[in-house]
Amino acid sequence: MFLPPDRPLALSDQADTRALRVDALVGQRAGRRLWGPMHWHVGAGQALWLRGPNGSGKTTLLRCLAGLHRPEAGTVRRPTGGQWFIGHATPLAEALGAAHNLRLWLDMAGATVDAASLDAWLQAQGLPAARPVRQLSAGQRRKITLAPLDLAPRALWLLDEPFDALDDAGCQALAQRARHHLGRGGVLVLTSHQALPAALAGCAQLQLATAAGAGLACAEAA
Numbered sequence: 001m002f003l004p005p006d007r008p009l010a011l012s013d014q015a016d017t018r019a020l021r022v023d024a025l026v027g028q029r030a031g032r033r034l035w036g037p038m039h040w041h042v043g044a045g046q047a048l049w050l051r052g053p054n055g056s057g058k059t060t061l062l063r064c065l066a067g068l069h070r071p072e073a074g075t076v077r078r079p080t081g082g083q084w085f086i087g088h089a090t091p092l093a094e095a096l097g098a099a100h101n102l103r104l105w106l107d108m109a110g111a112t113v114d115a116a117s118l119d120a121w122l123q124a125q126g127l128p129a130a131r132p133v134r135q136l137s138a139g140q141r142r143k144i145t146l147a148p149l150d151l152a153p154r155a156l157w158l159l160d161e162p163f164d165a166l167d168d169a170g171c172q173a174l175a176q177r178a179r180h181h182l183g184r185g186g187v188l189v190l191t192s193h194q195a196l197p198a199a200l201a202g203c204a205q206l207q208l209a210t211a212a213g214a215g216l217a218c219a220e221a222a
């Protein structure tokens with residue numbers, strides 16, 4: 001099944017080292033083909049919204065883009081400047097506070113962030129630095145997991161359902177951060193079951209689809 005994107009993907013120069021590029025990529029889970037082959041690239045300053053029904057393979061595609069899941073075939077070329085992959089689960093240590101969690105996460109990711117910047121960011125977000133994460137709400141947890149985007153800028157943002165659990169103000173603020181990232185020449189690929197805030201309206205879309213009865217999904221982009 002071929003479903004064209006609502007808007008064609010913006011093309012960039014094939015040699016552009018700031019672009020995210022996918023060639024002949026085929027996605028699989030447990031040996032079952034989910035989508036592909038797909039060919040597209042997203043240039044610096046551009047965003048791509050992955051869409052599709054539950055189980056169509058959006059998370060799998062994001063994980064392939066991040067290099068966390070092996071595709072059946074094909075290649076992914078990421079922009080220079082590093083990446084953040086932030087999944088929809090919140091992998092926080094429940095007994096630790098936000099500052100401690102972020103310190104561990106940033107250290108593991110090789111990101112250098114001084115304690116003052118981290119504390120200032122938490123304060124600006126109205127998040128408690130030391131209260132155990134298990135005492136925080138779902139939206140507060142979500143905000144913590146998204147903190148590295150601001151604290152340690154990287155060229156490629158791969159975000160799986162980043163608006164989940166955020167209130168309206170939180171969604172708007174995240175979209176503005178994404179807009180700022182794109183303005184600096186970053187690349188964004190995200191999934192969202194909800195409509196994107198106005199700041200991200202008009203970005204390119206890639207629709208993954210499940211063929212009725214066959215359990216097979218394919219995708220294509222202009």
Ligand SMILES: Nc1ncnc2c1ncn2[C@@H]1O[C@H](COP(=O)(O)OP(=O)(O)OP(=O)(O)O)[C@@H](O)[C@H]1O
Pocket residue numbers: 029030034052053054055056057058059060061
């Ligand atoms: N660890 C796994 N082992 C085997 N199959 C898996 C595994 N994880 C996911 N799948 C299967 O892969 C398919 C795609 O899953 P994926 O999570 O990528 O879909 P999705 O489009 O992100 O779904 P949703 O909108 O529900 O988040 C589904 O059919 C799912 O059952």
